[in-house]
Amino acid sequence: MPTCPSSPLSSSSSSSSSSSSSSSSHTPPDTQGRFPPCIEFGKYEIQTWYSSPYPQEYARLPKLYICEFCLKFMKSRSILQRHMDKCGLDHPPANEIYRKDELSVFEVDGNVSKIYCQNLCLLAKLFLDHKTLYYDVEPFLFYVLTFNDNSGCHIIGYFSKEKHCQQKYNVSCIMTIPPYQRKGYGRFLIDFSYLLSRVEGQPGSPEKPLSELGKVSYQSYWKSIMIEYLYKSNDTKVTIKAISRATGMDPHDVATALTALNMVIKKGERVVILVNRKLIKEHVQKLKQKLQQRIDVDPDYLHWTPLISTQLLLEEEKRAEKEYVSVVAGKRKKTGRCGYHQLPQVAPRGGSSRHFRLSRQVSKNRSVRQKKKRRKKNEKKKPHVVVFSKHFCLCIRIDYCYFHFSRSVCFNFRFD
Numbered sequence: 001m002p003t004c005p006s007s008p009l010s011s012s013s014s015s016s017s018s019s020s021s022s023s024s025s026h027t028p029p030d031t032q033g034r035f036p037p038c039i040e041f042g043k044y045e046i047q048t049w050y051s052s053p054y055p056q057e058y059a060r061l062p063k064l065y066i067c068e069f070c071l072k073f074m075k076s077r078s079i080l081q082r083h084m085d086k087c088g089l090d091h092p093p094a095n096e097i098y099r100k101d102e103l104s105v106f107e108v109d110g111n112v113s114k115i116y117c118q119n120l121c122l123l124a125k126l127f128l129d130h131k132t133l134y135y136d137v138e139p140f141l142f143y144v145l146t147f148n149d150n151s152g153c154h155i156i157g158y159f160s161k162e163k164h165c166q167q168k169y170n171v172s173c174i175m176t177i178p179p180y181q182r183k184g185y186g187r188f189l190i191d192f193s194y195l196l197s198r199v200e201g202q203p204g205s206p207e208k209p210l211s212e213l214g215k216v217s218y219q220s221y222w223k224s225i226m227i228e229y230l231y232k233s234n235d236t237k238v239t240i241k242a243i244s245r246a247t248g249m250d251p252h253d254v255a256t257a258l259t260a261l262n263m264v265i266k267k268g269e270r271v272v273i274l275v276n277r278k279l280i281k282e283h284v285q286k287l288k289q290k291l292q293q294r295i296d297v298d299p300d301y302l303h304w305t306p307l308i309s310t311q312l313l314l315e316e317e318k319r320a321e322k323e324y325v326s327v328v329a330g331k332r333k334k335t336g337r338c339g340y341h342q343l344p345q346v347a348p349r350g351g352s353s354r355h356f357r358l359s360r361q362v363s364k365n366r367s368v369r370q371k372k373k374r375r376k377k378n379e380k381k382k383p384h385v386v387v388f389s390k391h392f393c394l395c396i397r398i399d400y401c402y403f404h405f406s407r408s409v410c411f412n413f414r415f416d
Contacts, residue, residue: 090152170204
C-alpha cells in the first residue's frame, strides 16, 4: 500500500519532511489539480493525492477540516473545535465485531448509517484514483479498522463489500489512511476479509479488475499465503480445492499465485503442483525477520455471524428434500425438525362440506375427467389439508381465506 506525506500538527517542519521521505516512494500529483489539496484529520495534516467530489464550497478551500469520528467536513478549525465539543461519537456508528489489544473492527451497514458511509467514501477518494462509488452506499457493508485509546477509536482504514454479490467478491474497495500505511494494516484488512470468507463457508476474491497498486498488494499477499500454507501442510497430495478451503481464497487466485511461484508444471496431459521446498525455506527465513512488523488476525476474537450462511442453506436444502409433512383432520404426521401448529377443524359452510386442498404446481395437462373423479372422491372424506413443505411454518384460516408462510414458497391454491 502506498503512502503520502503526512505530519502531526504539533511537530516541526523538519520532522514533517523526514516522515515524507521515509513513508513511500509514491509521489502525489501536483497540488494544483487536487481539490481539496490538504485535509486536517485528527492530529494529522495530510496532503491529498486525488480530487474528491465534495461540495464546491468545501472543495475549493486550501484545507478541509474533517472530524475523525463522524467524518463530517467543515471549513475552519474553529468550526471543527465547536463540533468536537458537541459530537457524540467516539467510534464508528456500528457493531464492534473484532477487538484484540488496541485494534477493533466495526461493521457499518450502508443502509443504516448512510451519511457516515458517504463521508467515508468521499475521504477514501482523496487517496484512491479508481474509486467511483460515493453516494449509493445502501447495498454495501463497510468494515472499519480503528486504533483505540482513551480519547476514542481512531480510523486506520477500511474495506467494503457488497451484501449480495453474485460473483462472491469479498472486497469492493480497500484503503488505509496515509499516516498508518506501511505498518501492516493493509495486510491486516486483506487477511480479515478472507477470514470473513472462511466463516461464510465460501471462497472470496477482490472485485475485478484490480488497480495497479491493488494488483501488486494482492499478488504479494497471495504468494505469501501459498508459501506459508505449503510450509505448514503435511499432506503428501496438495490440491487447489484444499488450499481454497483452508485459506478462503478463490481457486482462480490460488492458481494465479502458484503460477507466479513457478509451482505449476505440465506433466503429460495433466497439470500438477510442484512444491519448491527451497523457495519455501527462504521465504520463512525472511518472514521470521519481519515477524514483528506483521499484525496477524486472530479468529478467536471475531464475534460475527454472516447474513447468509452457505453451509446452513445446504443443510436446509438436504432436510427439505427428505421432509414430508401430512396434516389430516387436525392431526399431524411429520418427519424432520420443523414444528407445526395443530390446525383447527374446518367447519362446513352452508350445510355442505367445503374442502381445501393445497398442493404444488398442479399439472396443467390433467384432464377434466380426472378432476371430477378426484372431487367425488374427496366429498366422501372429512375436511383435510395436505401439505408438501420445504421447511416453513403454515397458518391457514378457511373462513377468511388468508394464508401465512414464514418462508416464501411458490404454491398453487385451489378450492374444490
